[in-house]
Amino acid sequence: MKVFVTGASGHIGQLVTAELIQAGHAVVGLARSEEGAERIARRGGEPVVGTMDDTGRLAELAAASDGVVNLAFKHDNGDFGAAIAADRAVIEAIGGALEGSGKPFLAASGTMMLAGSVAPGEVGTEDTVIDASAAQNPRAVTEQLLLGLASHGIRTAALRFAPTVHGPADLHGFIPSLIAGARKDGTFGFIGDGSNRWPAVHNLDTAHLIRLALEKEDLPAGIPLHFAADEGIPFREIAEAIGRGVGVPVAPVAPEEAAQRYGFVGAFIGIDNPTSSAKTRELLKWEPTHPGLLEDLAEGFYFRR
Numbered sequence: 001m002k003v004f005v006t007g008a009s010g011h012i013g014q015l016v017t018a019e020l021i022q023a024g025h026a027v028v029g030l031a032r033s034e035e036g037a038e039r040i041a042r043r044g045g046e047p048v049v050g051t052m053d054d055t056g057r058l059a060e061l062a063a064a065s066d067g068v069v070n071l072a073f074k075h076d077n078g079d080f081g082a083a084i085a086a087d088r089a090v091i092e093a094i095g096g097a098l099e100g101s102g103k104p105f106l107a108a109s110g111t112m113m114l115a116g117s118v119a120p121g122e123v124g125t126e127d128t129v130i131d132a133s134a135a136q137n138p139r140a141v142t143e144q145l146l147l148g149l150a151s152h153g154i155r156t157a158a159l160r161f162a163p164t165v166h167g168p169a170d171l172h173g174f175i176p177s178l179i180a181g182a183r184k185d186g187t188f189g190f191i192g193d194g195s196n197r198w199p200a201v202h203n204l205d206t207a208h209l210i211r212l213a214l215e216k217e218d219l220p221a222g223i224p225l226h227f228a229a230d231e232g233i234p235f236r237e238i239a240e241a242i243g244r245g246v247g248v249p250v251a252p253v254a255p256e257e258a259a260q261r262y263g264f265v266g267a268f269i270g271i272d273n274p275t276s277s278a279k280t281r282e283l284l285k286w287e288p289t290h291p292g293l294l295e296d297l298a299e300g301f302y303f304r305r
Contacts, residue, residue, distance in 0.1 A: 002026045003214060004065035006052065006090070007072030007108075008045060009036030011169055012161075015207040016069060017043045023211055028061060030072065052086055055093035062105075063097040067214050070094065070107040071159075080138070087142045091149075100153040104214055105146070109158040111199055111228060111275040112268065113140045120272070123231065126224050126279040143224075150222025157213055158224040162275065163268065164238075165227070166296050167203035174265050175242075175293075179302055181262030182246045189253025189261070191270030194236025199228035199275040202290035212284040225280045229288035232274030239269075241294055245303040 003020055007013040008029025017027045017040060027045035030052075031037040037047035050057055052072050062068045070090060074083040091107060098105055114124035117131045132140040143158045150156050163174050170176060182188035206227050213219060236250075243250035258266035280286060296302065 001066035001214065002028065002064075003067050003069060004028045004030070004061045005045075005069045005071065006030045006058070007070070008047070009033075009039040010071060011171065011173060012165060012203055012206055013071045014039055014043055015169060015203050016071070016210050017045045019207040019211050020214070021045065023215075025211075025214075028065065030058070030061070052090050055089050058090060059093045059097035062094045065103070067104040068094055068098065068106070069210060069214070070105070073108065084138050084142060087139065088145060091142055091146050095146075095149040095152065095154060095156075098149075098154045102153055102155060104155040104157070104219060105149065106157045106159055106210060106213055106225075107143075107146050109139060109143045109146075109160045109224065111160045111162050111226065112271060112273055113143065113160070114275060115271050115273055123274040123276050125276045126226055147222045147224070155219050155221045157219065157222075159210065159213075159227060160224050160275075161206065161227045162199035162201045162230075163273065164198060164200040164293050165203050165206055166200060166293050167290070168301050169203055170302075174268075175297075175302060177265045178262055178269075179242055179246060181266065182242055182248050185248075185261045187248050188239055188243045188246065188250050189258065189269075190236045190239040190250070191255055191258065192252065194234060194239060194252070196235050196270055196272035197232030197274040198235055198238060198271075199232055199273060200230040200293035201227045202229060202288065202292075202296070204290050205229055205286075205288040209280070209284065209286050212286055216284060220283075225284075226275055226277035227280075228275040228277040229290075230292050230294075231276060233293060235269060237294060238297070241297040245297060245300065
């Protein structure tokens with residue numbers, strides 16, 4: 001199949017591109033720069049240089065494909081509200097192009113959206129109904145828009161990534177951001193007793209799961225898929241692993257201080273987000289095979305670069 005991938009030169013996108021091409025599919029990948037286009041070409045994809053603001057062009061590329069994977073998000077303008085609006089415009093444009101086609105349209109989301117909709121101590125599942133007004137992330141609204149396109153003859157699926165999609169290719173995700181904050185601050189912290197849990201998934205297992213979803217011809221429309229290999233690691237264990245790797249002390253930190261010390265990711269370190277992927281695994285016969293987050297942190301590549 002011919003797959004249009006936005007964010008194809010990014011952390012997850014370049015691995016998805018390689019996974020799809022190795023499986024015999026063709027990839028048309030969107031990149032923001034010539035440098036990104038070169039990364040896509042090296043993976044064997046057909047690069048297209050453009051931005052997420054050119055929704056007309058995105059719609060054309062989507063219509064010419066057999067399926068779409070939307071992984072791009074405008075993190076870099078500092079205006080999250082504008083980024084959400086742009087994300088909504090992209091989903092609407094691609095949805096319009098695919099209407100009635102029955103083609104798969106997979107788009108990035110996150111397990112953190114489950115926070116606020118899961119009772120304390122319980123584990124979020126694919127059946128958890130997200131209360132967008134209570135969700136920790138405003139992208140919950142765009143996820144609802146995406147899943148609603150199922151009624152327009154599109155096989156939509158929300159790719160709910162764990163907050164830590166880890167591995168050697170992870171250069172700018174939550175873990176590198178937290179490590180940078182620990183180095184800058186000379187210490188690292190957790191909220192309360194650090195017993196809140198974070199799910200995690202290796203980026204290569206993520207790429208494989210995306211391929212499985214695209215290839216499943218009877219993929220139910222309008223569903224979330226959970227990208228979680230580790231269901232819930234106590235954040236204190238993550239903090240201690242970062243502390244060891246950086247060589248700094250680890251201690252509790254007040255919630256209001258966390259964002260100041262560790263950037264935007266600091267606002268999330270106290271969230272309890274245990275997430276089951278049992279239904280996703282059963283539906284797509286997915287079994288993660290790569291190292292877990294604590295194993296990757298212990299291996300040390302995050303700290304050597």
